[in-house]
Amino acid sequence: MDFQPFILPIALLLTITFLLLKKSLPNTQTTQTTKITLPEPPGALPIIGHLHLLGGPAPVARTLGAMADAYGPTFTLQLGAHRALVVSSWQSIKECFTTNDRAFATRPNMATGKYLGYENASFALSPYGPYWRHIRKMATLELLTPRRLDGLAHIRASEIGLFVKHLYYSIANDVPNKAIALSTWVEHLTFNIIIGKLAGKRYPYARDEDKDYRFKEAIKKALHLSGVFVLSDAIPCLEWLDIGGYIKEMKDTSKVIDDVLEDWVRERAENRGGNDDAGDFEGSDFLDAMFSAIPENETVHGYTRSTVIKATMMILIMTGSESTAETLIWALSLLLNSPRVLREAQREMDSTVGRARWAQESDIKDLPYLQSVVKETLRLYPPGPLSGPREAAHDCWVGGAHVPRGTRLVVNLWKMLRDPEVWSGPDEFRPERFVEEQHRDTNFKGQCFEYIPFSSGRRMCPGMGFGMRVVQLALARLVQGFDLSTADGESVDMGEGLGLALPKLKPLEVVLEPRLGKEIDSEEMDDRGGGGGSFVAVRRISQGIDRGSSCHSTSGAEVVAGSAAWLGRGLSCVCAQRRDSDARPSFDLTPAQEECLEKLQNRLDVAYDSSIPEHQEALRALWHAAFPGEELHGLISEQWKEMGWQGKDPSTDFRGGGFISLENLLYFARNFPVLLRKQEGSRALWEYPFAVGGVNITFMLIQMLDLEAGDLLNLFSEDELMKPRTFVGATFLKFLEVAILFYMTENEMAFDLLYCIAFKLMDHLWLAMHASYMDFNVSFHKLMF
Incomplete structure (x- = not known):
């Protein structure tokens, strides 16, 4: 085949194609002479480049900011083997994070990702992908x-x-x-x-x-x-x-x-x-x-x-x-x-x-x-x-x-x-x-x-x-x-x-x-954690006192949630009688009351002993009830201060209350965690320490019942229990008896339940008084009298 006739047209076609391609593609020579060259600070050294300029006590951001003032908001550095683009204006940063966001979405392979990021498994340090x-x-x-x-x-x-x-x-x-x-x-x-x-x-x-x-x-x-x-x-x-x-x-x-x-x-x-x-x-x-x-x-x-x-x-x-x-x-x-x-x-x-x-x-x-x-x-x-x-x-x-x-x-x-x-x-x-x-x-x-x-x-x-x-x-x-x-x-x-x-x-x-002083108010008691139906529970327990024989199947949490006000009113009346007259209360002890006193005597006789395994386990149980999921590092630890103990060894605070004070705290922590942690409602953040407050409530109840350790022997005469010597003690004893009848509970637990009611009352009075940490003794005096 003779290609001679086609040489001229083919040559012309190739020439036109080349010119079109040249026009459509970037001109390498022209680009080299007209492209923008970003500034670069002088002083780069062999191998390390500009690294020596980034040393010193100032944060790198400030050092780079000073460079931007000298060389403009966009410049380059040589960081060892790597070229770096530094951008400092919102216009350049926007271009990097919009038009070029995908190009700049990956992370370089660095020591942080390798040694602190589990070989770049940490997603914040891992490459884009x-x-x-x-x-x-x-x-x-x-x-x-x-x-x-x-x-x-x-x-x-x-x-x-x-x-x-x-x-x-x-x-x-x-x-x-x-x-x-x-x-x-x-x-x-x-x-x-x-x-x-x-x-x-x-x-x-x-x-x-x-x-x-x-x-x-x-x-x-x-x-x-x-x-x-x-x-x-x-x-x-x-x-x-x-x-x-x-x-x-x-x-x-x-x-x-x-x-x-x-x-x-x-x-x-x-x-x-x-x-x-x-x-x-x-x-x-x-x-x-x-x-x-x-x-x-x-x-x-x-x-x-x-x-x-x-x-x-x-x-x-x-x-x-x-x-x-x-x-x-x-x-x-x-x-x-x-x-x-x-x-x-x-x-x-x-x-x-x-x-x-x-x-x-x-x-x-x-x-x-x-x-x-x-x-x-x-x-x-x-x-x-x-x-x-x-x-x-x-x-x-x-x-x-x-x-x-x-x-x-x-x-x-x-x-x-x-x-x-x-x-x-x-x-x-x-x-x-x-x-x-x-x-x-x-x-x-x-x-x-x-x-x-x-x-x-x-x-x-x-x-x-x-x-x-x-x-x-x-x-x-x-x-x-x-x-x-x-x-x-x-x-x-x-x-x-x-x-x-x-x-x-x-x-x-x-x-x-x-700066708030005592101005901050608390919510109403029931709004801070009272259970539903607490009014019914208060009415039932009040009726139980009058009749002395009513029995209902209501939970302890239900009653304690709403009984503090009722308990406070009862105490106010009793204390008023005591101020008006020095006469002793006149009534006969019922068999149930005698049993209550005897059971309490047995519990009060037990002192806390840190060498007894049962006491150690009770203390550990208290920690886990108060802080579930948080490991206790020892029975003597700074952690105990978190609960409100005065030192790192809680046993020193049990000396006045005995083992029963630990039992009371444990019962309360297990049954009323909301009040324990003060999680609901507007709380006063200078509040009483839970542990010390709880031990004081035990001691207060013992005093109100005339069961002080120094007077225990005086309560017995020829195997017969003596009557309480005050209206407060008599009233509390009656409350204790009704609690047994009302809840059909063991009488050992009745005192713990009464303890919880007193704790709730103390909490209510504390917030009603707008008390501060320094008012601790004053608030307890008001609770007792």
């Missing part, structure tokens, strides 16, 4: 959705209530105007909230040098290590040298954390008995949910169930505890340095919530100034100032500049949130800016790119809703309940430490002065 999507979705749905957060509100409310109550106790028992280490208290608060949500755990405020304490400290250290620079992250070939010793620290810290988490996983597996559906109910915690979601012998993208659970728990505890605590500490520090803002926050609290009850989560929406204080705190001190490292999964373009695959992305949120073009007076603490029209609708949910303290895009913090609820309610209670000041009247040192969450360099110490 199916595993990350699966575990993040599980964590979000089972723990962090608004519905789940609402369902776990009782844990937040309970822990914050205990936190404030412990502060009141500390103030009452310490030197006046002495500063307390509030940083430590806040860290413990947020730690207990997150482990309560995750695994139903709680650690006491007492600082025992035990496994639990080491675990808490290891979590804090892990967050710090997550923010340090490990040289092998920039120069991988130097990992074996472990320059700085950070890898060894990570391994040691991870071992401490893993030992505790492994115990939790094993304990939960044993309790579930191999039933993978045991956690499928509304009240289950996150650990149950993970057991149910991952079958026992199934791996998740190469990780065992145990590894996935521990890795997920670890990162949630680390970020949910320490980062939240740091935000609250910064907020308090800013308020201490801004008395005007503190006064305005307290004014809003008083006018909106008042002083008759404590602020609740439902009040936060009506406290815009308090919300603005938290927003402004997050602007100045974001929980992740550099947003966590990212890496370009493929080539992309930012600000017209080409970003090759493998480039590290550093997002300087700290610098962006202080941009003077967006925020007037960017370094000033001025919460009013979020009330003013310009920023009134600004939120932190990731779409207002000038304000993204929790980052944005696929890798934004999923726990921001949890953190905000804790910070806002805890701050509301502290602002409402205390006047805050420093010990020396000087400003708080606002120096910043090193770490992932921008911690405060020096721990916060604060002088707290209760």
Whole structure:
């Protein structure tokens, strides 16, 4: 075939095709001369690049912020073997988290993920992909959705209530105007909230040098290590040298954390008995949910169930505890340095919530100034100032500049949130800016790119809703309940430490002065925990006294819930008779009353003996009834102070009441846990210590019945019981007899039931008096007389 006739047309066609392709494709030569070249600071050294410029005492975010002032909001660095893109303006950050969000969604392989994140099984540190999507979705749905957060509100409310109550106790028992280490208290608060949500755990405020304490400290250290620079992250070939010793620290810290988490996983597996559906109910915690979601012998993208659970728990505890605590500490520090803002926050609290009850989560929406204080705190001190490292999964373009695959992305949120073009007076603490029209609708949910303290895009913090609820309610209670000041009247040192969450360099110490005094009111007795039908129970027991022979099958909890007022009225009448006349009561003892006295005598004769196994077991049972799920570390332990004992050895407080006082406490703790933990209604957070109060009630009842230890022998004359010597004793004895008839119970338990009624009455009087911790003796005197 002759191709000569086709040569010219083919050549022409090829020429036209080449010209069209050249026009449609980027011109390599032209691109090289016209593309945007991002600035780069001078001074890069061989091998290490710009690493030496990032050293020093200042946080890296501040150092990079100073570079942005010199070279612009978008520039590059050479960090060892890796190229890094640093962005500091909201425009560039928006481009990274929208147009290029998928390109920058992965994490680089770093020492933190390897040694603290269970070989990148921790979803916050794992690369972008199916595993990350699966575990993040599980964590979000089972723990962090608004519905789940609402369902776990009782844990937040309970822990914050205990936190404030412990502060009141500390103030009452310490030197006046002495500063307390509030940083430590806040860290413990947020730690207990997150482990309560995750695994139903709680650690006491007492600082025992035990496994639990080491675990808490290891979590804090892990967050710090997550923010340090490990040289092998920039120069991988130097990992074996472990320059700085950070890898060894990570391994040691991870071992401490893993030992505790492994115990939790094993304990939960044993309790579930191999039933993978045991956690499928509304009240289950996150650990149950993970057991149910991952079958026992199934791996998740190469990780065992145990590894996935521990890795997920670890990162949630680390970020949910320490980062939240740091935000609250910064907020308090800013308020201490801004008395005007503190006064305005307290004014809003008083006018909106008042002083008759404590602020609740439902009040936060009506406290815009308090919300603005938290927003402004997050602007100045974001929980992740550099947003966590990212890496370009493929080539992309930012600000017209080409970003090759493998480039590290550093997002300087700290610098962006202080941009003077967006925020007037960017370094000033001025919460009013979020009330003013310009920023009134600004939120932190990731779409207002000038304000993204929790980052944005696929890798934004999923726990921001949890953190905000804790910070806002805890701050509301502290602002409402205390006047805050420093010990020396000087400003708080606002120096910043090193770490992932921008911690405060020096721990916060604060002088707290209760500002509510005795003005806060309590709810009505039945609203705070009385059972339904308590009025019927009171009427029945009153009728039983009159008839002396009525028998009904009503539960003890039902009666105690509503009997305190009736009991108080009865005592008032009796005590009035006693004041009007010195005459002794005149009546004959019934056989039932004689039996009651004899049984009580036998119980009162038993002193508490810490060497008797039965007494030891009763003491352990009391702890487990009061704090189910919390391990007791010994019969002599700082933990006992959590229950209200005066020291770490409860046996010293039983000397006055004997073994019966322990039996009374145990009976009450088992049957009336709501009142024991003061979980319902508006409570006075300076309340009486449960244990000491309970022992005093036993002693009070013994006195009222004329059964004081010193008079026991005088009650017997030739094997015959003598009558009580006072109207109060006679009335109590009659109550005791009716309790036996009414409940058809053993007469040994009748005294315990009467004890519970007296406890309920004491609780009611305490709140009605608006009593403080210092009014302990006064309130008991009123209870007796």
